[in-house]
Amino acid sequence: MAETPSIRRAAVILAAGQGTRMKSPLPKVLHKIGGRTMLDRAIDAAYEVGCEKVIVVVGNHSPAVRETATRRVGIENIVTQDPPMGTAHAVNVAREALAGFDGKVIVTYADSPLMAAKVLEPVFALDADMAVLGFEAVDPAAYGRLVLDGDRLNAIIEMRECTPEQLKIKACNSGVIACDREQLFSLLSEVKNENSKGEYYLTDIVGLARARGLQPRVTFAKENEVLGANSQAELAVIEKVWQDGVRQAFMDNGVHMPAPGTVFFSYDTQIAAGVTIEPNVVFAEGVTVRTGAVIRAFSHLEGAKVGEGALIGPYARLRPGADIGKDVHIGNFVEVKNVTIGEGAKANHLSYLGDGSVGAGSNIGAGTIFCNYDGYFKYKTTIGAHAFIGSNTSLVAPVTVGDGAMTGSGSVITADVAPGALAFERAQQIEKAGWATAFRERKSAEKAAKGKK
Numbered sequence: 001m002a003e004t005p006s007i008r009r010a011a012v013i014l015a016a017g018q019g020t021r022m023k024s025p026l027p028k029v030l031h032k033i034g035g036r037t038m039l040d041r042a043i044d045a046a047y048e049v050g051c052e053k054v055i056v057v058v059g060n061h062s063p064a065v066r067e068t069a070t071r072r073v074g075i076e077n078i079v080t081q082d083p084p085m086g087t088a089h090a091v092n093v094a095r096e097a098l099a100g101f102d103g104k105v106i107v108t109y110a111d112s113p114l115m116a117a118k119v120l121e122p123v124f125a126l127d128a129d130m131a132v133l134g135f136e137a138v139d140p141a142a143y144g145r146l147v148l149d150g151d152r153l154n155a156i157i158e159m160r161e162c163t164p165e166q167l168k169i170k171a172c173n174s175g176v177i178a179c180d181r182e183q184l185f186s187l188l189s190e191v192k193n194e195n196s197k198g199e200y201y202l203t204d205i206v207g208l209a210r211a212r213g214l215q216p217r218v219t220f221a222k223e224n225e226v227l228g229a230n231s232q233a234e235l236a237v238i239e240k241v242w243q244d245g246v247r248q249a250f251m252d253n254g255v256h257m258p259a260p261g262t263v264f265f266s267y268d269t270q271i272a273a274g275v276t277i278e279p280n281v282v283f284a285e286g287v288t289v290r291t292g293a294v295i296r297a298f299s300h301l302e303g304a305k306v307g308e309g310a311l312i313g314p315y316a317r318l319r320p321g322a323d324i325g326k327d328v329h330i331g332n333f334v335e336v337k338n339v340t341i342g343e344g345a346k347a348n349h350l351s352y353l354g355d356g357s358v359g360a361g362s363n364i365g366a367g368t369i370f371c372n373y374d375g376y377f378k379y380k381t382t383i384g385a386h387a388f389i390g391s392n393t394s395l396v397a398p399v400t401v402g403d404g405a406m407t408g409s410g411s412v413i414t415a416d417v418a419p420g421a422l423a424f425e426r427a428q429q430i431e432k433a434g435w436a437t438a439f440r441e442r443k444s445a446e447k448a449a450k451g452k453k
Contacts, residue, residue, distance in 0.1 A: 008103025009124060010181065011046035012094045015039055015069065015110035016059035016081040021231045027062045029110040031235055034242050035266035035285045038113040038229065039065065043072045046108065048117035049124065053101060055094045056110070057081050086199030087175070088191040095185050106178040107202065112228045113238060115176065119225045123178045128217035130183075130209050132156070133176035135223045143172035144203055146218060153216040156203035160196045171218075173203060174226040183214075278314070286320065304336075307343070325360070339370070342385065354378075359385030359403065367392035384419060 019028025029039040036044075039056075046054045056069035060082045070078055079097050081090045091107055098105060106123060108115060123131045132153055134146045140159075145166050147155040156173045157166050179187075187205040195201060206216050229235040246269075247260040254273030257263055262279040265271075269283045274291035281295050284302035289295065293306045296313030303320030306312060309327045316330050321338030324330060328341050331348035339353045342360035347353060349366035355378050356370055368389050370381045379397035383389065387401050390409035401407065401417045408424025417423040 007124075008101070009049065009051045010053040010055070010098060010101055010103060010105045011049075011051040012055045012057060012091050012098075012105060012107050013039075013042045013046060013110050014057050014087065014090050014107065015042070015065055016057050016084055016090055017111065018059065018061055018084075019111070019230070022235075023232070027065045028229070029065055030068060031229065033113045033229075033235070033239055033267075034246070035268075036113075037068065039068055039110045040072065041113040041267075042108055042110045042115070043069070045115055045117050045120055046106075049106075049120045051106070053077065053098070055079060055097045057090045057093060059084060086193065086197070087202035088188055088200035088204065091202055092185065092188045092200075095188075098181055098185075101181050103181060104178050105181045105184050107176060109175055109228065111230065112174070112226060114225050114227055114242060115174075115221075116225075119221050120176070122219040122221075123176055126178075126217055126219050129214035130177065130179040130206065130216035132206065132216060132218045133174040133226065134171050134218045134220050135174055135226050136170045136220065137172045137223055140167070140170060140172050144175075145169040146171040146173055148218060151217050151219075153206055153218050154210065156206050158195070158201060158203060171220075174221065175202070176226075177202065177205070179209075183209075281313075287318075290326075353381075355397065356381035356383070358383045359387060361386040362388070364389045365391035365393060365409065369394045371396045390424075 015029045017028060022028045022031065030037045033041065043054060054073045055077050056073055057079050058066045058069055060080060066078060077097060079093045081093050104124060106120060123133050137143055142159045144156050144158045145162055146153060147157060148171055187208045190208050191200045191204045193200050209216050224241045227238050227241065229238050243264060246265045247257065247263065250271050251257060251260065255271050256276045259279035263277050264282045266283050266285045268285055270288040272289060272291040275289050276294045278295065278297040280298045282300045286303040287301045289306040290308040292309040294311050299313035299316040301318040304318035304322035304324065306324045307326040307328060310324050311329045312318065313332065315332045317335040319335065319337035322336040323340040325341050325343040327344045329346040329348055330336060333350045334347050335352045337354040339356050339358060341358045344360055345358050345362045347364035351364055351366065351368040352370060354370045355372040358364065362383055362385060371394050372378050372381065381395045381397045382400040384401060384403035384405065386404050388406040390407045390411065392410045393407045394412045396412065396414045399413055399416060402419030404420045405417045406422045407413055407417065408422065408426065411423065411425045413423055413425065
């Protein structure tokens with residue numbers, strides 16, 4: 001949260017669009033960038049820039065958007081645009097929710113997930129009657145154009161309303177506008193819908209402000225900071241921009257990635273300096289990795305803690321609740337879920353460890369399974385320090401293997417094993433002399449006979 005500014009701040013976040021170009025049953029603003037919904041990102045930015053009141057404008061077509069927004073800002077700060085009649089109309093429905101607020105209001109967009117607090121702060125900081133966030137587009141395309149006189153803004157012209165000369169302007173409108181609350185809604189009351197779409201454009205308040213003798217001004221952001229997502233392709237572009245920024249930040253902080261473009265992070269991933277991340281690793285939400293750890297190729301981590309000097313993978317899967325201690329080895333095709341693994345323990349091959357704990361220095365043999373679920377409830381497996389679990393052991397929880405104990409390969413362990421003991425469970429091996437040779441001779445003869453028919 002930013003320091004409380006001297007002038008009070010509020011935000012109106014527009015989230016009522018239907019997002020039909022996404023062609024998805026999931027509402028547009030609930031699509032994620034770096035594991036966090038675009039709506040949540042917009043709300044995060046508003047709070048982080050110091051807004052004490054955040055209003056979210058939603059539509060009746062999307063109960064899921066309303067539910068998400070309500071959880072974040074409270075039902076009293078949700079307003080509904082129905083039917084949709086343009087951006088000015090959308091902001092205007094927040095009039096009552098902001099009644100009595102004395103300060104600046106910024107208008108932002110739930111489908112522009114890279115507008116972080118650092119992007120919005122200059123809009124609030126600009127000394128102007130009205131502040132607009134602009135950017136210079138490589139290809140202005142369908143963006144509204146900013147008609148400027150220095151940094152003073154004469155008008156914002158929607159692309160459909162531009163003259164051929166105005167279409168040559170590179171300075172474009174991000175849609176973000178900030179001004180005093182009373183002034184904002186006074187100007188909105190004068191907006192008309194006399195345009196090609198018959199909508200009430202928020203951009204029209206710039207001309208109305210100038211007609212009153214006010215001086216709107218512009219501050220500029222980078223184009224990739226104001227990108228909006230209206231389709232799956234645009235969403236993918238934004239994801240790449242965000243991931244590239246996070247990758248660079250981690251490398252600048254001392255994280256080694258030989259192929260950074262193949263590594264994917266979540267919004268809350270924490271990686272310490274001195275960590276190595278090999279190619280094709282995915283970090284979902286809730287992962288912390290301490291210094292000196294190595295995450296080998298093709299591993300997937302979610303909701304996990306990785307201790308100092310640990311070696312994970314390749315092809316490992318750490319699921320929520322995996323708490324990997326210092327210098328632990330979790331090897332190829334090992335899955336860990338809700339298990340704490342003590343310092344120096346190893347599970348190097350082909351195992352499932354679910355619900356329980358493994359003591360320091362223990363060795364988990366290949367093919368070990370924590371049988372933690374009976375179809376109704378989950379149970380815990382507890383392995384003490386310096387235990388040795390033989391290959392292909394099934395541990396049927398709830399069960400405890402004491403400190404220094406061992407299990408024989410191929411055992412199904414259903415009862416607790418005392419510290420220092422050896423437990424094994426297997427049928428007696430029976431050998432029939434010559435049986436295999438006789439079997440092969442018999443089958444070969446049968447095959448030859450069939451071939452002659």
